[in-house]
Amino acid sequence: MEHSYIDEYSRIKSFIHNLEPRIKLISFFALIVSIIFTRPAAMPAFGAYAMLIFLLVFLSKIPLMLVLSRSFSVIPFILIMSIFIIFIKPGEPVWEFSLGIFKLSITNEGLAMFLNIAAKAYLCSLSMLLLMLSTNFLNLLKALEKLRVPSILIMIISFMYRYLFVLEDELMRMKRAKDSRTIAGSRWFHARALANMLGVLFVRAYERAEDVYLAMCARGFDGGIRTIYDYKLRIKDLCFLATAVSAVSIIKIYIG
Amino acid sequence: MHLPDGFLTPHIWIPAWLASLGGLSYCFRKASLALKDRMIPLMGVMSAFIFAAQMINFPVAGGTSGHLLGGVLAAVLLGPYAAAVVISVVLMVQCFIFQDGGLTALGANILNMSFAGALGGYMSYAFIRRFIKNSKGILIATAIASWLSIVLASLFCAMELACSGLLPLKAALTAMVLVHALIGIGEAVLTCLVVSFVLKVRPDLLYKPEGSGLASNSQSHKL
Incomplete structure (x- = not known):
C-alpha cells in the first residue's frame, strides 16, 4: 500500500539532522514562541524569521521544493479561518464594494491584522515542518521523554x-x-x-x-518502561543552541 | 477546527495550555486506574484507530465529502477518560507530524475537541442513557451527544477567537455554531452507524457507564 511516510527524509546526513534531538527541539520551540510574540507592527521581523528558516532548510539538505509544497498545503486552512478578519475588523476603509444589500469594506486595520496572523501561522507551521522532516520520529519521542514529558x-x-x-x-x-x-x-x-x-x-x-x-x-512487561537514549551533548550542539538563541533574540531586540 | 499558531493571544493560549495539562493528567490517572497496565497498548492502538477513521471520506451531498471526528465514538466505545486521552494523543500527533493545528494553540485545541467535545459529549450521552435504557437508547444518546460535541467544540473555539480580539463575539458565535450545527448532523449519522454496527457484532466492547473499567477483560472470540 502507498503511504506518505512520516519521516522519509529523516535519514539524510546533514548538520541539522545530526543535531542532538533535545537541542533541536528546544531551538525550534524557541523559534516558534518568538514568532508568536512578534509585535503586530513589526512586519520586517517576519521576513527575518523566514530567512532564518530557509537558511536552516538549506543547511538540512532537504529539497526546497518539497518543503514549499508541503508547507503550502496548510495555507487553505489558514485562509479559511482568517480571511473574514479583513472585512469584520472596524477601522479606516481602504476599499469598499456592495453586493445588493450587503456592503463589504476592507479596512486598513483588518488587512494588517490578517497579514500578521497569516504570517505567524505560516512561519510556525514551516518551522514545525522542518523539525519533523529532519528528525526521526522515535528519536523525537525519546528527546521529549528526556525533557520530562x-x-x-x-x-x-x-x-x-x-x-x-x-x-x-x-x-x-x-x-x-x-x-x-x-x-x-x-x-x-x-x-x-x-x-x-x-x-x-x-x-x-x-x-x-x-x-x-x-x-x-x-515477555515480562510489568508496566515500567525502559528506553535507551544514545545521544550525548556535544560542543557542536551547544554552539548551535547558542547561535539559534542569539539569532532569534537579535531579531527580537532590533526588529520586534 | 484545528486552530493554527498566531490566532490566539498569549492570555488565551497560556491558560488553555495549563487547563488542558491539568485536565489531561486527571484523565490519565482515571483511565489508568480502570485499565491498569493494559492502558498503554490499548490507548496506543485506539489512537491509531481514531486517526485512521478520520481518513475515510464519506460522500455528502453534491460531490463534497466529510470525515468522522470520532470524539463521541471514542467515548461511547472506551469511556470518557480514555476517550479524552485518545483524542488528545491524536491532536498531538496531528500537530507535530502534519502541522494540523499549532504548537501554542495545541492546548486550546485539546481543550476544545478533547474536553469540550469528547468529555462534554459523553456527559450528555450518559445523561440520556439514564432515561432510555435499551439499545435504542444507546443510539439516540449517541446521535444527540455527537451533534452536541461538535457544537460545543465550535462554541469553545469561537469564544477563544473572540477573546483574542479577532472577531466580535456575536459574529464569531453565530458563524461558527451555525456551520458546525450542520457538520454535527453528519457526525451524528456516522457515529450512529458505527456504534450500531459494533452493537450488533460485539456489544460487549461498548463501555458500560455504571461498571468499572472496560466491558471485556479477557481475550474473547475472533470475528
Whole structure:
C-alpha cells in the first residue's frame, strides 16, 4: 500500500539532522514562541524569521521544493479561518464594494491584522515542518521523554506510531474490496458500507490491542518502561543552541 | 477546527495550555486506574484507530465529502477518560507530524475537541442513557451527544477567537455554531452507524457507564 511516510527524509546526513534531538527541539520551540510574540507592527521581523528558516532548510539538505509544497498545503486552512478578519475588523476603509444589500469594506486595520496572523501561522507551521522532516520520529519521542514529558504519554504515542500504518493498510484493503464490489448504489448505501468498515476496524483494532498486551505480558512487561537514549551533548550542539538563541533574540531586540 | 499558531493571544493560549495539562493528567490517572497496565497498548492502538477513521471520506451531498471526528465514538466505545486521552494523543500527533493545528494553540485545541467535545459529549450521552435504557437508547444518546460535541467544540473555539480580539463575539458565535450545527448532523449519522454496527457484532466492547473499567477483560472470540 502507498503511504506518505512520516519521516522519509529523516535519514539524510546533514548538520541539522545530526543535531542532538533535545537541542533541536528546544531551538525550534524557541523559534516558534518568538514568532508568536512578534509585535503586530513589526512586519520586517517576519521576513527575518523566514530567512532564518530557509537558511536552516538549506543547511538540512532537504529539497526546497518539497518543503514549499508541503508547507503550502496548510495555507487553505489558514485562509479559511482568517480571511473574514479583513472585512469584520472596524477601522479606516481602504476599499469598499456592495453586493445588493450587503456592503463589504476592507479596512486598513483588518488587512494588517490578517497579514500578521497569516504570517505567524505560516512561519510556525514551516518551522514545525522542518523539525519533523529532519528528525526521526522515535528519536523525537525519546528527546521529549528526556525533557520530562511523562513516559506513559510517550509510550502511547509510540504505540500509535507503530500501529498507525498497520491499521491504515487494513482500512485501505477493506476499502479496495468494497470499491471493487460496489459500483452502483445510493449515497446512503455507500455511507453505511463505509461505516460498517470502520466498525470492523474498531473490533479488529481492539482485539489487536489485547493480543499486543498479552504478548507484552508474555515477555515480562510489568508496566515500567525502559528506553535507551544514545545521544550525548556535544560542543557542536551547544554552539548551535547558542547561535539559534542569539539569532532569534537579535531579531527580537532590533526588529520586534 | 484545528486552530493554527498566531490566532490566539498569549492570555488565551497560556491558560488553555495549563487547563488542558491539568485536565489531561486527571484523565490519565482515571483511565489508568480502570485499565491498569493494559492502558498503554490499548490507548496506543485506539489512537491509531481514531486517526485512521478520520481518513475515510464519506460522500455528502453534491460531490463534497466529510470525515468522522470520532470524539463521541471514542467515548461511547472506551469511556470518557480514555476517550479524552485518545483524542488528545491524536491532536498531538496531528500537530507535530502534519502541522494540523499549532504548537501554542495545541492546548486550546485539546481543550476544545478533547474536553469540550469528547468529555462534554459523553456527559450528555450518559445523561440520556439514564432515561432510555435499551439499545435504542444507546443510539439516540449517541446521535444527540455527537451533534452536541461538535457544537460545543465550535462554541469553545469561537469564544477563544473572540477573546483574542479577532472577531466580535456575536459574529464569531453565530458563524461558527451555525456551520458546525450542520457538520454535527453528519457526525451524528456516522457515529450512529458505527456504534450500531459494533452493537450488533460485539456489544460487549461498548463501555458500560455504571461498571468499572472496560466491558471485556479477557481475550474473547475472533470475528
